[in-house]
Amino acid sequence: MSEKGTSDYGVISDMHMNKLYGYLIDSSVLYLPFQQQLISNRGASCQLRNTMSELMYFLMRHAERGIVTDDEIIFNVWEKNQLSGTYSRLWQVMQNLKQKLDEVGVENELFIRVRGKGYYLMNDKITPLYTFDKSKSGKESSHVNFSRI
Structure with missing residues (x-):
């Protein structure tokens, strides 16, 4: 990878290897894809099933x-x-996902x-969140920072 490029997650990376952490939805709900979890700023959370999270x-x-x-x-x-997978299965999982989102406060x-x-995903409602390592040594730092790009 060059100094700037695209990682496996489709995330713009620099030499410190930004990594996708999750997505902020409607500025109030955090989606953690690797933990398959939704967490709201009101304290509500729910675990997603594998296919729903995928x-x-x-x-x-x-x-x-x-x-x-x-x-x-x-x-x-x-x-x-x-x-x-079938069209009816897709529809059913999407309905269940919308219900889970509603449970944690994604009303729209x-x-x-x-x-x-x-x-179609309402792109203006989501913000990808990234972690990055500020160390210059190339070694992983135990300190992780989050940023919106």
Whole structure:
């Protein structure tokens, strides 16, 4: 990787290797994809099931692209994980995910269904959060800072 480039997470990185930590939703809920968890600033939290978290993480990584098709979602969330995905299963998991988001305080629609095409994530409602190592030695620091890029 060059001094600036794209990491495996699609995150702009510098030589200190910024790493995705999670996403801030509506400035009030933290989504931690690697812990499969939603945490609100009101103290509410919930654990997401594997497929539900994979779905949310996939849509967030592709938020800037616009509409993500049903077929892309089924392939990347289900089939790549050796699971059987269907349109009705996608719809059901999305409904359950919306319910979980509502439980932790995401009141507005985060995902919009585009009939016959797929889903659109309201990109202006999410902010990726990153960790970075400020050490110049190249060794990992035990001190982690968070930033919005």
